[in-house]
Amino acid sequence: MRPPGHFTARLGFEKIAKTDETCYIMLHYWEPPQKISQTYEGILGRLPHPPTQKEPAMTAMTPFGRFIPAMITPFDANRDLDLIRAQQLALRLVDKGSDALIINGTTGESPTVFYPQKIELFRAVIDAVGDQVPIIANVGDNCTADTEEFAKVVAKLGVDGIMTVVPYYNKPPQEGLYRHFKAIAQAAEIPVILYNIPGRCVINMEAETTLRLAHDLENIVAVKEASGNLDQIGHIIENAPEGFVVYSGDDETTLPIMELGGYGVITTTGNVAPERMKEIVTAMASGDHTRALAAHLKLQPLMKELFVTANPIMVKEAMKLIGFDCGGVRLPLIDATSEQSAHLKEIMEGVGVL
DSSP, X not given: OOOOOOOOHHHHHHOEEEETTEEEEOOOOOOTTTOOOOOOOBBTTBOSSOOOOOOOSOOSOOTTOSXXXXXXXXXXXXXXXXXXXXXXXXXXXXXXXXXXXXXXXXTTTGGGSOHHHHHHXXXXXXXXXXXXXXXXXXXXXXXXXXXXHHHHHHHTTTOSEEEEEOOOXXXXXHHHHHHHHHHHHHXXXXXXXXXXXXXXXXXXXXXXXXXXXXXXXXXXXXXXXXXXXXXXXXXXXXXXXXXXXXXXXXXXXXXXXXXXXXXXXXXXGGGTOHHHHHHHHHHHHHTOHHHHHHXXXXXXHHHHHTTSSXXXXXXXXXXXXXXXXXXXXXXXXXXXXXXXXXXHHHHHHHHTOO
């Protein structure tokens, strides 16, 4: 067990002080066997003693790759599905280096896209790029029976995997979470990504529940971890069975999670700046920590700005600003204000996206 710690990406990457060309970077990480918190101090782009990346507990290749945008769902002026634009966006993301695509997740406004529309959207994306990259359909809901049945239907469409979230609102205990995900995985029979996001679901899926599922069900192959609890995430990585991988579910925690042995990221920022996010993941995977950190710091203001209000309000506004309009959001979300848009534009110009 790790001793209590407070290692978070926000803590780690915000403690930066620049003096001339020197950038002092606080990187807390666990280094076995001592497992002590250490601080690295160096020059941006030339860290003299970069931390050694922990070898992942898992060595088998995930079927989905490391860089996975959670694709936004395009709507037309009437807020109806724009399937042509969805196909164009999928093609753009694949052309920019995506290893796979998550369709109709949180960033894709899953709560306001009804089941028949989800099916239409999945089919459209499969038709556009299904022969080029794996397509992962989000089927998560807070009713186990509904999710089981929907997962069976979606599996027959030809998707390569499904993602399913911790049930929200009804606050099940850990045993309920285990039975919920087990039922869905057995119903679908195709690869499953678990999604833990306590900020939206109220409850946290604990490491032991994730590991129990990973060990007991062969087709549960990954977890998208957005808990921000790096002790928990590190425990999952260290004790996962071979072939089970951990994705960062928050763009800002991609570096520390990969430093612990995480596999990659399921990303919102990747819609707007796919090549820039891919650079971070690729550099980390190759062990080039200096390049990864530099790329992260350059893009971090945009990562933050996309979440100043409820996602995907700002990422849809960002797509409009780069000239790839995908429409607005559906109620109860509302479009970005003019003030939010103006500030976002400044940020995007500052990081070089515009």
